[in-house]
Amino acid sequence: MARHNLGTVVQFEFTRTVKKRRFWIATLAIPVLLAIVFVLVFVSSSSAQNRTEQQKNQSLDFSYTDASQLIDPAVATAMGGRVETSPGTAVERVKEGKLNAYFSFPATITKEPVLVYGTDQGIFKNGTYDAVAKQLVILSAQEKVGSAELTAAVQGNFSTEAQTFKDGQPSGGLETVVPPLLFLVLFYVVIILLANQMLASTLEEKENRVTEMILTTLDPTTLVVGKVISLFLVGAVQALVFSTPMLLGYVFFRGQLAIPDFDLSALQFQFLPMLVGALLFIGGFILFTGVLVGIGAVMPTAKDAASVFAPVMIMMFVPFYVVTLVVSDPGSMIVQVFTYFPFTAPITAILRNAFGSLNGVSAVIVIAELFVFGLLALRVAVHLFRYGSIEYSRKLSLRRAFTKKG
Incomplete structure (x- = not known):
């Protein structure tokens, strides 16, 4: 019965979201804007090229x-x-x-x-x-x-070909760095596009005053987990729609759009860095989703939740203030703190993993930390949703929620 309920929740939440007109307006807005920019760049590039040819003549x-x-x-x-x-x-x-x-x-x-x-x-x-x-x-x-x-030679118009080694083996350049960094891009795209959905996933039923009826037929854990899975599926749809125009632009209009001619066939998808990157992405997604769902369970309205929502999202961007240290001096104290602090760990660890400065022990610790704190955040979110579902006009008291017996 629980499995059936979980599937029903996932299907209902996913279908309800993708059927909304505002979802597709928000999802298609970025690709449409990118397409417009591509067209403008294409036209401008063609005009500039024509002017250049005329000037040459x-x-x-x-x-x-x-x-x-x-x-x-x-x-x-x-x-x-x-x-x-x-x-x-x-x-x-x-x-x-x-x-x-x-x-x-x-x-x-x-x-x-x-x-x-x-x-x-x-x-x-x-x-x-x-x-x-x-x-x-x-x-x-x-x-x-x-x-x-x-x-x-005098003007320095010549090329060099460098080869570096690590642990006695040839080490790659950008060809090995770019693939693991894709998880960083995916993390930002998914979290930024879904942040409001995560926050509203538990707020919507509270604001519509239907939470009590839902909880009479569903276990809170099944409901919250179903919402999280549906959010992940919605994020996959948005990421696909978001990336389509960029891929089309790269494949068919790379010359006209002045996109650097980067040979994708040269990329090296090394198993271990890609596995670590995937686990860091999943762990970070679970952690941020659990926290945002929990915030929605505590606050009575979206307006009240916004004041807590902003600081959580800002922590995603804090590691970029020390990105030069992450790349050049990963052993520095601040980089170490950001690597193991849960809310900055996904970004910092993914960066270090891509650039090869995250050793195996550190990777295991950070991944375990993200999954533990992420699952704990989901568990707390379930508990808060259970007792905050009927708090329509005021913020749930955390002391009262945790002193109540589940």
């Missing part, structure tokens, strides 16, 4: 003087330049609009600035003058050096 009309003897006349001519025959009047002609641009290259360009004068074409297009002057020097230097390889 147009040479900049300018004159120049070269005291450094570095400028190659042939390169300058190809870029639209010519030697200035009247340097004394060049700046005045630029001011009057008779000359588009004038560059004055000093005797020693490493010690003196190149003087660039041009007619105003707007704050963004004005940067073209500096860019052309610098490009002219670079191309002329390449011609004088006579070796593209040597020029690239």
